[in-house]
Amino acid sequence: MMLPEPVLRRIPLVNRLRRMGPEFFPTGIRQRIPHPKSRVLLTGFIAFFVVSNVFNVFLTYWVINGNLDGKWYDFRDPGVAMGQFTGWLDDRNAELPSGLDFLGAHWLSYAVSAAIGGLAILSFIGLVLLLLVWSERRLLARIQVRRGPNRVGPYGLLQPLADALKLIQKETLIPRGADRFMFYLPPLLIFIPLLLVWGPVPWSPSMTYLDLNVGVLYILAIGSLSTVTIFMAGWSSNNHYALLGAMRTIAMMISYEIPQSIALLAVVIMVGSMNLGDIVQWQADHNLWLAALLPLALFAFFFSSTAELNRTPNDIAEAESEIVAGFHTEYSGMKFGLYLAVELGNALAVGALVTTLFLGGSSLFGLEDNWLPPYMIFGVKVALMYFVFIWLRGTLPRFRLDQLMAFAWKYLIPLTILNTLIVAVEASIFERWDVNEAVSLGLFSIGNIAIAIALMRAWSRVLGYRPEREPLLRPTLTTTVGGLRASERMRGVSARAGL
Amino acid sequence: MDTLFGNYVAVLLASVVGFMMVMSALLGSRLLAPFSKERQKGTTYECGMLPIRRASTNVGMRFYLYAIIFIIFDVEAVFIFPWALSFVDMPGAPSAMAYWEMVIFVGILGVGLAYAWKKGALQWR
Numbered sequence: 001m002m003l004p005e006p007v008l009r010r011i012p013l014v015n016r017l018r019r020m021g022p023e024f025f026p027t028g029i030r031q032r033i034p035h036p037k038s039r040v041l042l043t044g045f046i047a048f049f050v051v052s053n054v055f056n057v058f059l060t061y062w063v064i065n066g067n068l069d070g071k072w073y074d075f076r077d078p079g080v081a082m083g084q085f086t087g088w089l090d091d092r093n094a095e096l097p098s099g100l101d102f103l104g105a106h107w108l109s110y111a112v113s114a115a116i117g118g119l120a121i122l123s124f125i126g127l128v129l130l131l132l133v134w135s136e137r138r139l140l141a142r143i144q145v146r147r148g149p150n151r152v153g154p155y156g157l158l159q160p161l162a163d164a165l166k167l168i169q170k171e172t173l174i175p176r177g178a179d180r181f182m183f184y185l186p187p188l189l190i191f192i193p194l195l196l197v198w199g200p201v202p203w204s205p206s207m208t209y210l211d212l213n214v215g216v217l218y219i220l221a222i223g224s225l226s227t228v229t230i231f232m233a234g235w236s237s238n239n240h241y242a243l244l245g246a247m248r249t250i251a252m253m254i255s256y257e258i259p260q261s262i263a264l265l266a267v268v269i270m271v272g273s274m275n276l277g278d279i280v281q282w283q284a285d286h287n288l289w290l291a292a293l294l295p296l297a298l299f300a301f302f303f304s305s306t307a308e309l310n311r312t313p314n315d316i317a318e319a320e321s322e323i324v325a326g327f328h329t330e331y332s333g334m335k336f337g338l339y340l341a342v343e344l345g346n347a348l349a350v351g352a353l354v355t356t357l358f359l360g361g362s363s364l365f366g367l368e369d370n371w372l373p374p375y376m377i378f379g380v381k382v383a384l385m386y387f388v389f390i391w392l393r394g395t396l397p398r399f400r401l402d403q404l405m406a407f408a409w410k411y412l413i414p415l416t417i418l419n420t421l422i423v424a425v426e427a428s429i430f431e432r433w434d435v436n437e438a439v440s441l442g443l444f445s446i447g448n449i450a451i452a453i454a455l456m457r458a459w460s461r462v463l464g465y466r467p468e469r470e471p472l473l474r475p476t477l478t479t480t481v482g483g484l485r486a487s488e489r490m491r492g493v494s495a496r497a498g499l
Numbered sequence: 500m501d502t503l504f505g506n507y508v509a510v511l512l513a514s515v516v517g518f519m520m521v522m523s524a525l526l527g528s529r530l531l532a533p534f535s536k537e538r539q540k541g542t543t544y545e546c547g548m549l550p551i552r553r554a555s556t557n558v559g560m561r562f563y564l565y566a567i568i569f570i571i572f573d574v575e576a577v578f579i580f581p582w583a584l585s586f587v588d589m590p591g592a593p594s595a596m597a598y599w600e601m602v603i604f605v606g607i608l609g610v611g612l613a614y615a616w617k618k619g620a621l622q623w624r
Contacts, residue, residue, distance in 0.1 A: 110508050110509070111508065111512070113509075114508055114509035114512040114513070115512050115516070117509065117513070118509070118512050118513040118515075118516035118517075119516060121513065122516055122517065122520055126520075167528075168524070168527050168528045168531055168532065169528075169531045169532050170528075170532055171532050171533050171534055171535070172528060172532065173540055173541070174541070175541055175542070175543050175544075176541035176542065176543070177543065187521065187525070188518065188521050188522070188525075191517055191520070191521045192513075192514045192517040192518060192521075194517070195513050195514070195516070195517040196510060196513055196514060196517075199509065199510065199513060209509060209513070210509050210510065216580075217577075217580060238543060239543050239544060239545070239550070240545070240550060241544070241545070247558060247559070247562060250562075251562055251565055254565065254566065254569040254573075255565065255569065257569070257573065258569065258572045258573060258576060261573070261576040261577075262576055262579075265576065265579055265580065265583050268580065268583045268584060269583040269586065269587065272584065272587055272588075273584070274580070274584065324544065329544055330543070330544060333528055333532055334524055334525055334527070334528035334532070335525070335528075337524075338521060338524065401623060402622075402623035405565070405621070405623050406621065406623070409568075409612070409616075409621045410616065410621060413572065413612070414609070414612075417605055417609070420579070420583075421598075421601070421602060421605070424583070424586055424587075424598065424601075425598070427586075427587050428586065428587050428589075431587050431588070
């Protein structure tokens with residue numbers, strides 16, 4: 001190698017590669033005999049590299065020559081295949097003997113495509129949930145300096161499957177004093193909104209299950225369905241913990257529903273449409289994500305969604321250390337598994353909504369036209385949003401209920417209403433101002449970011465929120481200090497602080 | 500009419516598909532899981548003690564206060580949505596009468612919120 005050994009040893013990447021085996025990076029000191037496993041890995045890697053490059057060349061040739069345009073096997077847009085299929089179904093529909101005409105001229109294609117779409121959403125959620133459980137547990141473990149599930153299957157990937165099998169084999173108990181019918185319904189009813197939320201979300205311009213022109217309202221309506229179910233679950237299980245959990249959850253969910261819907265008002269005013277496809281198209285046309293244009297709306301929507309989801313900064317609904325598991329304390333076996341699945345699936349759905357409304361959805365500054373399939377861009381963005389959720393869960397402590405309620409009513413609602421009125425003025429100026437779009441939108445986004453920061457600071461000063469600038473106990477990484485010594489050091493700090 | 504019908508048929512079908520999925524999961528559990536009647540199994544989960552009173556009691560008064568304010572503000576948000584869609588296209592938009600009307604409408608609600616705040620309805624006790 002060119003660099004001397006002491007220098008090389010200090011480069012983290014080099015160390016990493018060396019640890020993988022001498023094939024990846026020669027040690028320069030002495031050649032170890034390659035382990036057969038790493039040789040297999042290396043061969044596989046080279047083969048994958050060669051094959052995928054050849055494949056890529058072919059694909060690029062096809063795409064550039066336009067061989068794929070409008071064909072049913074156009075992988076960039078499965079909507080084309082679906083369109084041709086429904087066209088074919090319409091032809092068959094015309095051949096059918098009349099008698100069902102009162103259902104409309106295209107009832108066959110509507111029914112078949114709706115069923116296919118529903119099954120597609122269902123299987124997507126089912127598959128992704130398995131992966132989500134695994135990734136959430138692994139990432140949380142990484143954040144907490146643990147290993148996480150790593151025994152079942154490669155890297156513990158089959159752990160969620162094993163968990164599901166375990167849950168389905170467990171007895172589902174019904175507590176003695178429970179209202180049996182009301183106790184049975186909630187796991188059924190809470191799962192359906194999870195599917196329906198995915199309806200109006202556009203995966204690509206032509207891949208929308210429900211192309212609703214009232215998409216935003218539809219999402220708000222579906223999102224508030226689960227409050228009723230949660231109260232049913234909490235009330236019917238005849239358990240104080242469950243009832244308390246249900247009451248707390250509902251109080252919080254209805255409080256945060258208002259800032260959520262008012263934050264979406266800003267988006268609707270700016271875009272001038274409630275169709276989620278139009279919102280994505282607007283962001284693609286103007287080459288600007290609404291996150292930059294409406295930062296306060298994004299913050300309010302994101303924070304209130306975490307409250308609606310009962311995820312960690314706001315998970316008082318099932319605060320494990322206070323009320324056992326909240327409203328689903330008495331549920332066991334597969335019913336508990338359904339609640340778990342719904343929780344994770346809702347987090348993913350909110351990730352999809354934030355992506356669609358604020359982060360450009362399936363568009364990526366023109367790359368979606370030819371170079372990347374839009375649904376892949378969308379999927380990656382949703383996965384990143386989900387990562388942010390996990391990150392928050394690993395980082396933030398839980399807020400108290402009174403703090404959360406006060407934050408919704410006294411902080412978020414006044415700010416989002418003000419933001420809506422400001423955005424209304426901006427949108428109408430933007431409509432009439434004869435300037436280059438880049439200038440006006442740039443000015444608006446800089447102005448809005450400044451307004452958001454100023455408003456948030458000023459209003460938190462009015463309410464008396466003060467940030468802890470210097471925490472008494474700094475978090476100490478146990479890996480760098482070592483468990484016992486870390487605790488000694490922390491005790492020393494707290495003794496000095498007079499605790 | 501056709502598109503309306505098609506859209507909401509899809510909603511219905513998706514809910515049927517979801518219902519079938521949940522039912523299949525519960526049925527699978529019914530087939531695979533053991534079920535045995537035992538008196539102790541039905542006791543309420545409560546840290547090893549028997550619970551005092553039934554749990555399904557009255558709901559605290561403060562929840563009603565929150566619920567009333569919630570209904571007012573939720574209806575308000577639904578009222579603003581049509582305004583939000585049509586406001587930009589009105590003639591002379593930024594200073595049109597519609598804007599000030601909305602400011603007054605929101606202002607009245609804001610006064611209501613301020614009153615509730617002053618009276619301590621937003622205080623969690």
